[in-house]
Amino acid sequence: MGQKYLMKGNEAIAEAAIRNGCMHFFGYPITPQTEVSAYMSKVMPKIGGTFLQAESEIAAINMVLGAASCGIRAMTSSSSPGISLKSEGISYIAGSDIPCVILNVMRGGPGLGGIQPSQADYWQATKALGHGDFQLIAFAPATVQEIVDLMGTAFDLSDKYRVPALILADGMLGQMMEPVEFPENKGPSTAENKPYATTGTKESRKPNIVNSLYLKPDQLEKTIVERFKRYEVIKQNEVMVEEYLTEDADIITVAYGATARVVKTAVDKAREEGIKVGLIRPITIWPFPEKSIAEAAKKVNNMLVVEMSMGQMVEDVRLYANGQCDVSFFGRTGGIVPSPAEVLTEIKKLAGGAK
Amino acid sequence: MAEFKKTKGLTDAPFHYCPGCTHGIVHRLVAEVLEELGILGKTVGVAPVGCAVMAYDYFNCDMIQAPHGRAPAVATGAKRANPDNIIFTYQGDGDLAAIGTAETVHAATRGENITVIFINNAIYGMTGGQMAPTTLANQVTQTTPYGRDVTRAGFPIRMSEMLSTLEGVAYAERVTVDNVPNVRNAKKAIKKAFEAQINKKGFSIIEVLSTCPTNWGLEPVEALKWLRENMIPHYPLGVYKDNTEKGVF
Ligand SMILES: Cc1ncc(C[n+]2csc(CCOP(=O)(O)OP(=O)(O)O)c2C)c(N)n1
């Protein structure tokens, strides 16, 4: 600890995963996250870990299912179109209560879209990462350091609740270089304290079965209801949110990830001009910081949601603002990052009618 | 003479397979081999999607249930996690040769040190008898009601032949279980495939020509006859590759 490295986001992510005990990485190339694989391929063979370039994203996520079923920390990473392919495996992993970490360095979509930064996978990440009733714990870091710090949290919470964790970054974070500090290396994870792990019975216990199939509807319902009880505990205990200058604010902006950095700059500029504006930055987008939004909505007339999409998180903000204030939206999409000046203009429009 | 007993390799759960279906025989052979090789305690099986989807209830070892076709990828992950464990997949033809072709070919070409038990019954059993990649020319199925027209639906695929061209494959043999000598031979092949894995020689696959009396619309004994008369000519039995001495790397 203490030493700072200047590193690309994607490489820092890989190093952070290794330091958190992840010795098994399965990936498939796609811009803008390829450096994660490249880094893993360089380091893993030297430390006795696994880097495997799978034949597809579908195979990669299922390799994660196989490895993580054996009780060790396993990870895969991709970008938007690749995450769509992984959605089958993600649903099975969630349905089998197997922990793992999945990284999405988002690019513009739909379809092949583009390769520039985007936040157009918020709905996918929080509402529909595969078929069936399930959630992932989803983190939305805003700096390279935060990605590094959240990697440990993602693995720990995933293990604790047996719910897969998603880190939702974007091309900007993946590609930017920033100084970072890493935690101590925890050493390779083991199957210790993982009673479900398929490591062989040694003929001394009953077979462990990792499975997501329940042909009897009442049994399937039971497992889902049990899983949602765990989700409820996660919602109570694991929300992470940053509130910036919200105390005396007349206007609240809401943004996550790299966009939140742009918005923060705009907030500072607005403050210099005497406009009392604050920022709520969800760090976990699932569980969503419902309470922060609900409380703030009672105190202001306007909220402004800024995203690199046509507006996805804005629906959650409207839901939890629950009609207590106006919620407007500003977004750029297709791989365009909104500028602080654009956001400032939007803030000023609202300030005209502020309390 | 040795007493005929239940193998330790199987649990007490009764099979759900249809009367006359040969899935059950193959289960028993795999289980006996695991027991005889003394590897039950370190084996992890991967169950497919298909009629054998509930194989996880039957084998007396740790089991993972994979998405349709993805068993070789799941097995790859499990093997990489614990290289000393013995990992096998048990897959039907729809699973292995249609949706999971890429996973199968690439696990094989990587020389993944796993054993694949491949049940070829020339049809999709579980979903009610649709055409499989292995369905014979002119064979009537639910989705080839006029018989498989190869000009529209393509030709039946020979997986053992195809896979045996790949360098990563240590052992590939096609067997069947239509009579006692063939059952004995199938067991020998399965044992050899697991031994190849124990000795870290590379990817091994045993293709078992199997019956689906229910979806073929035949009595169990007629089904065996149909298998002999129609499947074996197209899918000849035998060893397609044996690199178990040298290994693939
Ligand atoms: C993604 C997906 N597609 C389709 C299915 C439906 N499905 C279940 S079993 C099966 C066919 C299995 O046939 P085969 O592998 O030949 O095994 P058999 O039932 O004959 O033993 C299909 C298509 C599924 N479960 N998942």
Ligand code: SF4
């Ligand atoms: S449907 Fe066919 S393959 Fe499936 S159990 Fe019945 S006979 Fe066997």
